[in-house]
Amino acid sequence: MNDNNIPHIKSAETRYLEEREALFRGLQRLDRRGFFRVSGGATAAAIAAGVGFPFHSFLPINVAYADASGGSQGFTFAYISDSHLYARKTNERFVRQLLRAVDDVNSLDPQPDFVLYGGDLAQLGRKEELDLGAQILKALKAPVRMMVGEHDWYFDMGRHWNALFGPETYSFDHKGVHFVVLMSVQEKDFWTARGLSPAERMHTVAGLDNALQSAFEVGTPQREWLKKDLERVPASTPLIVFSHSPLYKLYRPWNFWTDDAEDVQAILQRFDRVTVLHGHTHQVLTNRIGNIQFHGMLSTAWPWPYAPQGLPALTVQMNRPNPFNPADGLGDGSATVHPDGLVDKLYNLWNRNPTQVKANYLSSGGKSDIPAAPKLASY
Amino acid sequence: MKRNAGAALRRTALLGCLAIAGGALIAAASPTAGQHGAMAMDAQQQRLDQLVTNAASAPPGVDPVAWSKIYQPPGNEPTADRIALGRKLYFDTRLSKDGTVSCGTCHDASRGFTDHRNVSEGIGDHLGRRSAPTTMNAALFQSMFWDGRASTLEEQAKLPILNPVEMGHPDAASALAAISGDPAYRDLFQKAYGRAPSYDDLGRAIASFERTLIFLEAPFDRFAAGDAKAMSPAAQRGFALFNGKARCVSCHMINASNPLGTDNLFHNIGVSARKQNFEALAQQALAALQGGSGVDAVDKMALQTDMSELGRFIVTKNRGDIGAFKTEQLRNIGITAPYMHDGSLRTLWDVMDHYNKGGETNPYLDGGIEPLNLSEDEINDVVAFLFSFTDTRFARENETALHEQQAHAARQRPFRDNALAHRRVLPFETRVIGSTGLK
Numbered sequence: 001m002n003d004n005n006i007p008h009i010k011s012a013e014t015r016y017l018e019e020r021e022a023l024f025r026g027l028q029r030l031d032r033r034g035f036f037r038v039s040g041g042a043t044a045a046a047i048a049a050g051v052g053f054p055f056h057s058f059l060p061i062n063v064a065y066a067d068a069s070g071g072s073q074g075f076t077f078a079y080i081s082d083s084h085l086y087a088r089k090t091n092e093r094f095v096r097q098l099l100r101a102v103d104d105v106n107s108l109d110p111q112p113d114f115v116l117y118g119g120d121l122a123q124l125g126r127k128e129e130l131d132l133g134a135q136i137l138k139a140l141k142a143p144v145r146m147m148v149g150e151h152d153w154y155f156d157m158g159r160h161w162n163a164l165f166g167p168e169t170y171s172f173d174h175k176g177v178h179f180v181v182l183m184s185v186q187e188k189d190f191w192t193a194r195g196l197s198p199a200e201r202m203h204t205v206a207g208l209d210n211a212l213q214s215a216f217e218v219g220t221p222q223r224e225w226l227k228k229d230l231e232r233v234p235a236s237t238p239l240i241v242f243s244h245s246p247l248y249k250l251y252r253p254w255n256f257w258t259d260d261a262e263d264v265q266a267i268l269q270r271f272d273r274v275t276v277l278h279g280h281t282h283q284v285l286t287n288r289i290g291n292i293q294f295h296g297m298l299s300t301a302w303p304w305p306y307a308p309q310g311l312p313a314l315t316v317q318m319n320r321p322n323p324f325n326p327a328d329g330l331g332d333g334s335a336t337v338h339p340d341g342l343v344d345k346l347y348n349l350w351n352r353n354p355t356q357v358k359a360n361y362l363s364s365g366g367k368s369d370i371p372a373a374p375k376l377a378s379y
Numbered sequence: 380m381k382r383n384a385g386a387a388l389r390r391t392a393l394l395g396c397l398a399i400a401g402g403a404l405i406a407a408a409s410p411t412a413g414q415h416g417a418m419a420m421d422a423q424q425q426r427l428d429q430l431v432t433n434a435a436s437a438p439p440g441v442d443p444v445a446w447s448k449i450y451q452p453p454g455n456e457p458t459a460d461r462i463a464l465g466r467k468l469y470f471d472t473r474l475s476k477d478g479t480v481s482c483g484t485c486h487d488a489s490r491g492f493t494d495h496r497n498v499s500e501g502i503g504d505h506l507g508r509r510s511a512p513t514t515m516n517a518a519l520f521q522s523m524f525w526d527g528r529a530s531t532l533e534e535q536a537k538l539p540i541l542n543p544v545e546m547g548h549p550d551a552a553s554a555l556a557a558i559s560g561d562p563a564y565r566d567l568f569q570k571a572y573g574r575a576p577s578y579d580d581l582g583r584a585i586a587s588f589e590r591t592l593i594f595l596e597a598p599f600d601r602f603a604a605g606d607a608k609a610m611s612p613a614a615q616r617g618f619a620l621f622n623g624k625a626r627c628v629s630c631h632m633i634n635a636s637n638p639l640g641t642d643n644l645f646h647n648i649g650v651s652a653r654k655q656n657f658e659a660l661a662q663q664a665l666a667a668l669q670g671g672s673g674v675d676a677v678d679k680m681a682l683q684t685d686m687s688e689l690g691r692f693i694v695t696k697n698r699g700d701i702g703a704f705k706t707e708q709l710r711n712i713g714i715t716a717p718y719m720h721d722g723s724l725r726t727l728w729d730v731m732d733h734y735n736k737g738g739e740t741n742p743y744l745d746g747g748i749e750p751l752n753l754s755e756d757e758i759n760d761v762v763a764f765l766f767s768f769t770d771t772r773f774a775r776e777n778e779t780a781l782h783e784q785q786a787h788a789a790r791q792r793p794f795r796d797n798a799l800a801h802r803r804v805l806p807f808e809t810r811v812i813g814s815t816g817l818k
Contacts, residue, residue: 327744
């Protein structure tokens, strides 16, 4: 799958984005005093041109980010993740919440370049669950990039998901960034020897704290594919990797874990700038290992508590959700990819102020741009 | 065409004159009619004499220790003098610039200590943006106003006097000057606070008086105390629904230590989403509040601008508070219609219809608001239960209000949406998927 831009026909949105980016690139060339002199006028001009503010951030678009050699043009993509849909008549709360996330993302102005769906669209991998999710996601205005989660997979080993959304492992290039989507929730066969039915296999994997299943892994064949895919990509190209499970080892009993994480990290090591976005953990989660910056994604179904051990030091925790508000601690969000290829990650927590975790916070090892700690009282 | 229109205009004008004349006649004929639709202030005071004893001690329904330790702010402990001063101030129309409006105008002792209007009318017939909440039991709230912009009654009482569309005094000095000619006040202030009149003491005195307006003796309380016959079978079924299927208790928790039936929090249930674009409004409010976000600025914004519909947000600037308003008390709800911050729901049947369909869909909707799938019989039961929260001192008014609301609800139920209530269509579904719906 490759970038599907058609060079000679530009939509109004594309032209508008290009103009906006040209404006911002111009701003970056200014010296500090020059910037302060024009920034007010430029912001006003941007507003007059309809740039406005991102719907769910209230933060003015960051115009003064230092350029680097990477050559990305800077853009935003949104995400929705972990909706865990049952059939509508079994549990329509999760259906409503996914609809709400789609409504959120559709209200973004300007629209994101694409929407990442972070996996676990279904709860028990059933056809009707995946079909329902696919129908809802079709309503997104922006193009969708799909990632698979274990809840989508272990009923029919991905057959229906693949039929709906295509291959689970793929890469694409977008505005100077190389994107890789992995299937990081491979498990070793625990079902054949035990004679488990597909439903029993699925239920076992769906259990969070379950000794029967194996740890998640990317696995050898996919790691080989990854090496090959990255062969042609220069180290200066910004790399963004999507994986359902975090590509590091956080807490094994809950499978907040990827067993061959070190091997995958080793493959990513030669790149200057790597960002991993993962689902599965349903919470604000921030980590950095060497050159790799990691961000979790919010769920639209339920928030998980933080694991009792292994929490990365860089994570500024979100509050414990209010149990009386079933939408608290849930949400969607977006990632602003800077021209240097690094990512500012926005957690659009419903019914709370959005939390932005900036690339600079991670690059500086937690010394600058520290995200605001939530001030809400605990319940 | 033109001539006809002119004739119609003249007719309307004529009818208007007749109506005004009629109103004046009624006002002249009835010694109890006051201005802005309120009962005359001396008549209200007579009414009040029959209702409360003005005692400084703990009222029935409130634990005496909690009453003295929690509900009395240090420095303003209740005394008979403070209450007497506050009472005189509460009914004094001189506290408004044109002498037509007192606290009792919109918090009228003859109208459930509210005004039965969608939004209140102040001096010069200016309309505000919010419905007057009752002053009954207001002392038991943890914050005041629909958006909680004042944390105490003392603070609350000082704001309407200075708001341009309410009582309209330009500043505290002007309000004090309006009553300083009255020697009785000099004496009362001295007795109450041992010093010359000040605006802060004025607020304190009104608050002390309002703390006597406690009305917690309802059929519900007798039922909770063990009298199984205190509530009708319908109301008892409604109580079960209140605690279960109808989900009311999630926010309207009610018990001995929290007798109001409020969580004292702020929730977006979508009332203002019916008519507002929150996003544009929020940007406008943030810009406006950059010039100053003190309580006076917020007060004016809440009463004079469209940004009023942002609710708690203009106080906290917290995105999660957009369109969120304080959970109102359930006490005396039968006699304090209309409902919600803008008085947009006329009957308790409308209130139930609103909740039954899962509120009004908007991005800031509280997560606890979801379609309830209540049947008509179940709605009737919950409404019957809600009417059992009216203090027995208002039993007659309650009965009248019940019949009036019943008759009105039989004619129109503008907020009923059975497709949403019974989950045939889900919230957000029509916005996201369109009218075809989900398969």
